[in-house]
Amino acid sequence: MPGSAQQVPGGVSEDVEVSGHIIDSLLLPKVLDCITQRGGSFDILELTVGQQRKDASYARVRVHAASQGELDQIIAVIGDHGAVSINSEDCRLVAADIEGAFPEGFYSTTNRETQIRIDGNWLTVALQEMDCGIVVSADHQTARCLPMTEVAIGDLIVVGHVGVRITPEERVERGTGFEFMDSAVSSEKPKRVAARRVAEWMVETKRSGGKTLIVGGPAIVHTDSIDYVCDLIQRGYIQKLFAGNALATHDIENALYGTSLGVNLEEGDIVQSGHEHHLRAINTIRRCGGIRPAVEQGVLKSGIMFECVQHDVEFLLAGSIRDDGPLPEVITDCLVAQQKMRVGVRDVTFCLMLSTMLHSVAVGNLLPASVRVVCVDINPSTVIKLSDRGSSQTIPIVTDIEPFLRALVEEVHRLEQAG
Amino acid sequence: MTKSPPVDRLFDSPYILMCPPRFYGIEYEINPWMSRERQADHALATQQWNALFQILQSTGATIELVEPQPGLPDLVFTANAAMVFGRRCYLSRFRHQQRQGEEQHFRATLANLGFDVEELPSDFYFEGAGDALFCGETLFAGYRIRSTARSLQEIARRIDRAVICLELVDSRFYHLDTCFCPLSPHQAIWFPPAFDEYGQRVLRQSIPDLIELDETEAAAFAANAVVVGRQVVTNSGCPKLAAALRSRGFEPIETPLSEFGKAGGSAKCLTLRLDGEEAFR
Numbered sequence: 141m142p143g144s145a146q147q148v149p150g151g152v153s154e155d156v157e158v159s160g161h162i163i164d165s166l167l168l169p170k171v172l173d174c175i176t177q178r179g180g181s182f183d184i185l186e187l188t189v190g191q192q193r194k195d196a197s198y199a200r201v202r203v204h205a206a207s208q209g210e211l212d213q214i215i216a217v218i219g220d221h222g223a224v225s226i227n228s229e230d231c232r233l234v235a236a237d238i239e240g241a242f243p244e245g246f247y248s249t250t251n252r253e254t255q256i257r258i259d260g261n262w263l264t265v266a267l268q269e270m271d272c273g274i275v276v277s278a279d280h281q282t283a284r285c286l287p288m289t290e291v292a293i294g295d296l297i298v299v300g301h302v303g304v305r306i307t308p309e310e311r312v313e314r315g316t317g318f319e320f321m322d323s324a325v326s327s328e329k330p331k332r333v334a335a336r337r338v339a340e341w342m343v344e345t346k347r348s349g350g351k352t353l354i355v356g357g358p359a360i361v362h363t364d365s366i367d368y369v370c371d372l373i374q375r376g377y378i379q380k381l382f383a384g385n386a387l388a389t390h391d392i393e394n395a396l397y398g399t400s401l402g403v404n405l406e407e408g409d410i411v412q413s414g415h416e417h418h419l420r421a422i423n424t425i426r427r428c429g430g431i432r433p434a435v436e437q438g439v440l441k442s443g444i445m446f447e448c449v450q451h452d453v454e455f456l457l458a459g460s461i462r463d464d465g466p467l468p469e470v471i472t473d474c475l476v477a478q479q480k481m482r483v484g485v486r487d488v489t490f491c492l493m494l495s496t497m498l499h500s501v502a503v504g505n506l507l508p509a510s511v512r513v514v515c516v517d518i519n520p521s522t523v524i525k526l527s528d529r530g531s532s533q534t535i536p537i538v539t540d541i542e543p544f545l546r547a548l549v550e551e552v553h554r555l556e557q558a559g
Numbered sequence: 560m561t562k563s564p565p566v567d568r569l570f571d572s573p574y575i576l577m578c579p580p581r582f583y584g585i586e587y588e589i590n591p592w593m594s595r596e597r598q599a600d601h602a603l604a605t606q607q608w609n610a611l612f613q614i615l616q617s618t619g620a621t622i623e624l625v626e627p628q629p630g631l632p633d634l635v636f637t638a639n640a641a642m643v644f645g646r647r648c649y650l651s652r653f654r655h656q657q658r659q660g661e662e663q664h665f666r667a668t669l670a671n672l673g674f675d676v677e678e679l680p681s682d683f684y685f686e687g688a689g690d691a692l693f694c695g696e697t698l699f700a701g702y703r704i705r706s707t708a709r710s711l712q713e714i715a716r717r718i719d720r721a722v723i724c725l726e727l728v729d730s731r732f733y734h735l736d737t738c739f740c741p742l743s744p745h746q747a748i749w750f751p752p753a754f755d756e757y758g759q760r761v762l763r764q765s766i767p768d769l770i771e772l773d774e775t776e777a778a779a780f781a782a783n784a785v786v787v788g789r790q791v792v793t794n795s796g797c798p799k800l801a802a803a804l805r806s807r808g809f810e811p812i813e814t815p816l817s818e819f820g821k822a823g824g825s826a827k828c829l830t831l832r833l834d835g836e837e838a839f840r
Binding site (some may be wrong): 193420 | 760
């Protein structure tokens with residue numbers, strides 16, 4: 141497109157939006173012409189064209205200029221034609237007219253720190269989460285991200301991009317042994333370095349009073365990595381565990397029968413009638429009334445879930461349609477589970493995702509970009525999916541979970557001994 | 560989202576709002592026509608206004624009146640009260656402080672007449688039917704000199720109609736109704752130099768039959784016409800327009816409005832069509 145250009149070195153830029161019948165009335169071409177005639181350039185960030193004659197169109201345009209003075213002049217001129225700098229005015233609020241749905245044109249959030257301009261002041265949006273709207277309190281003193289399902293009639297919802305700004309994305313830190321990690325996902329990278337860095341973060345999180353969340357899949361059990369996770373729980377490196385029915389079920393199956401999906405974890409062979417073990421394990425826990433009662437009754441005596449109960453690790457099990465049982469603690473209403481997870485992640489400062497695609501993506505959706513996330517999976521598509529869905533702060537490690545956890549625990553021990 | 564308005568006419572006969580010129584005069588200068596050195600002849604202005612009133616009555620129009628107010632000489636220009644859209648009307652937010660006092664009187668009058676009076680945010684400028692005229696289903700709207708593009712975009716959002724914003728570039732033609740007058744859904748009078756190139760292109764593309772004014776008749780406010788049925792009432796001194804109208808089957812009626820021209824207004828500015836303009840669909 142003529143005039144479209146990248147920002148010149150040393151140049152400045154500002155985003156504007158223009159809406160209405162901007163195609164039919166040639167307002168958009170006029171605005172773009174004004175920019176280029178005054179020596180600026182532009183990128184069209186978003187363009188929505190009305191489908192019918194009466195439908196309005198919308199464009200969001202990044203204006204580039206060589207200096208702030210030139211940019212200010214351009215912004216002033218195009219302002220006369222209805223192009224509004226998204227930072228120069230208060231955000232627009234529209235009261236929700238339907239329960240459980242935003243007004244049309246609502247501002248859709250990212251996971252990055254966001255501020256809105258209201259009554260001339262910039263206000264930081266609380267509970268940052270992607271794919272939500274922003275609701276402002278009636279007194280205009282607070283704002284927070286709000287999921288669509290929680291919209292109540294009368295909620296003041298931010299509409300459009302005007303008066304909304306987000307903190308630019310930070311690149312993954314350099315010179316830390318992780319500079320190779322922010323490029324393409326690859327399994328051909330040294331895992332020991334990665335495990336050492338994750339160990340440093342976990343130790344740092346514990347020392348600073350932060351909270352580490354593990355999001356785990358049943359591969360932790362299938363690959364005989366239970367002891368590593370138990371070790372980390374016992375040493376106080378894990379404060380929260382989010383998983384599905386499967387991780388807990390197979391962990392408990394192993395505790396009760398020594399198998400995981402019927403496979404003996406010591407010998408690696410299939411046990412007679414082993415396929416029934418996980419069902420019998422679930423049944424036992426259901427007869428006890430739950431995982432915690434099973435621990436208290438002395439039925440469940442080891443494993444990850446046992447350690448969670450023993451060490452007050454907050455665990456949250458979210459169900460899925462294919463679950464056996466499920467275990468009594470499994471939350472089967474996915475909106476309820478999502479909401480509990482949303483509350484649960486609020487004080488999390490470090491998140492380690494271990495071999496689970498759906499739960500990783502779900503938690504990635506809920507976490508603000510300020511929380512460091514490491515995703516370990518043998519399948520590159522899991523970590524790619526996380527990044528594709530906006531959790532770009534995620535550090536991917538493509539590897540089998542067992543050698544990674546083994547190295548991680550060794551590094552944690554080494555760091556502890558080093559003091 | 561607001562509902563679509565009733566497209567059917569709400570009234571049985573043409574319905575017009577006017578304001579007697581009891582306190583009319585040139586008390587300030589907010590456009591190139593106004594000069595306190597060139598005062599209006601009050602008696603003549605009253606005579607001219609009464610003549611216009613009678614012509615409009617003779618077309619069968621019902622006329623409502625705004626109570627004149629001392630200190631608000633331009634209250635006589637009721638076209639700037641609001642933009643009427645069905646039973647809703649969008650109250651003006653005047654750019655000049657000298658006219659902002661008119662808003663409360665227009666608001667009260669329109670509310671008394673049963674309209675739902677809607678207002679724009681306080682930092683928006685919008686000058687009613689002076690800058691917003693329907694031609695067919697599309698609202699043509701003038702901006703830059705008085706109304707702002709953003710106000711017109713806000714109106715578009717509220718009425719759910721196509722709103723074509725036209726930049727006005729000649730300060731003599733500071734309102735759209737001084738340089739553009741829809742006659743029917745596909746016909747309009749206009750003075751092209753009052754618009755920038757984009758606006759000229761848009762109007763040529765949008766309206767099949769455009770009657771172009773020359774400089775002299777445009778400066779005599781030929782575009783500031785009141786259309787009632789096939790009758791088109793203008794200031795006197797617009798013979799070329801009159802001929803063009805006659806050739807299209809309209810009945811031009813000229814009446815002297817020289818004293819109002821001194822304030823930058825003429826026939827259209829002195830009226831607000833409450834039942835929707837002839838060209839509105």
